[in-house]
Amino acid sequence: MRTMAAVITAGLMAAAAGQALASGGGGGGMGMAPSMSAPAYDPAADYATGVSALKAGQYRDASRALKRVTGAVPSNAEAWRLLGEAFAGDNDWKGSRKAYEHAVKLSPDDVGAHAGLGTALARLKDPKAQGELDWLNAKAQACAGACADAPALKAAADQVQGAISGAEAPKPSAQRDEPMIFAGAAAGDAAYSTAVRLINQHRYDAALASLRDAQAVFGPHPDILTYQGYAWRKKGDWDRAETYYRQALAIAPNHRGANEYYGELKVERGDLAGAKLMLARLETACAYGCAEAEELRAWIDHRGDPQQR
Known part of the structure; x- marks a missing residue:
């Protein structure tokens, strides 16, 4: 080649x-x-707008931009996950659950997507939240603290457990452990x-x-x-x-x-x-x-x- x-x-x-x-x-x-470099219609521009709005705590602006991204590129798991975060920041737990469901379907091993879905389900008093917590705990047990995802798995499990227990949810931009965003x-x-x-x-x-x-x-x-x-x-x-x-x-x-x-x-x-x-x-x-x-x-x-x- x-x-x-x-x-x-x-x-x-x-x-x-x-x-x-x-x-x-x-x-x-x-x-x-x-x-x-960018195409004629650039969903990456709306993605950047959504990320900036998330960082600023402007969750409705973020969700508007990210909905355009998921509409243009519906197979992009990262955009769905960020949309879930934007809805969560605005306490729109139904919208958050739906977005995270898309993210998990597209990226089944994404720890952040499972954490977000579990949190949204818990806020909606949906017993399926326990299933997401069980998934995270199983991953953490298999990891045994030795894999690169160990800190993220612990933080995700704690987040979902807190939501199930009724603890106040931190805003998404404050809990993010992904500096590249x-x-x-x-x-x-x-x-x-x-x-x-x-x-x-x-x-x-x-x-x-x-x-x-x-x-x-x-x-x-x-x-x-x-x-x-x-x-x-x-x-x-x-x-x-x-x-x-x-x-x-x-x-x-x-x-x-x-x-x-x-x-x-x-x-x-x-x-x-x-x-x-x-x-x-x-x-x-x-x-x-x-x-x-x-x-x-x-x-x-x-x-x-x-x-x-």
Whole structure:
């Protein structure tokens, strides 16, 4: 597979001098830092508005912005989770429960989503809150205080237990243990750059962790989503990879990297008709040709066999 020769923008180069983007990335902004590239409609902008409003305790403003994000990208778990927090801050526990239910469905292992759902259920006097507490306690017991999530699991279990016991709920911005949410664009670009380097080193688990940090800052940015799909695809989870490609293309239908990668995934699955459809989209987006279209065409011609490309 080729290595993309595009260079990250000057601001990102300062954080990652000389690093090339992962193969197949290409256009649609993937040659730029996330803070400097955006699609025509940018749910990441509404995400940033929602985060700023959350930080300021303006929960209704936050929920309005984040509802637009979830409407545009309904498969984005992080946006649903933050929407749950915004509703909780405004004491709208029904809205919070619904948002957190979406987040848990989309990201079943998300500790914060389970904590938020358990808290919302407890405030609504719903006995299902105990199920969320049991889930958190089981995770903590399996962790035995030795895993990276140990502090978060304890804090989450204490939060849900307090809600079940009727303790006053702290406001979401005060209880947050995720500094990347409010870290700012420079930190987000640095996390993205780190993820790119890790992908080039085939360290996909570590790359996904850095991409989660970048997404915490930027929200559903198509470049980040595309690389999340790429990393999951390389880990062999094709279904999960597809969800990220679809999110990226819902935001930016002409995103060259997402179209190429999604087409490659279709080749790997034996869906040549689907891959040719992605190629046709690339050829439309690249009126004068582009590397992404040529790479996908080679995948289709040789059925994804790297020895023949």
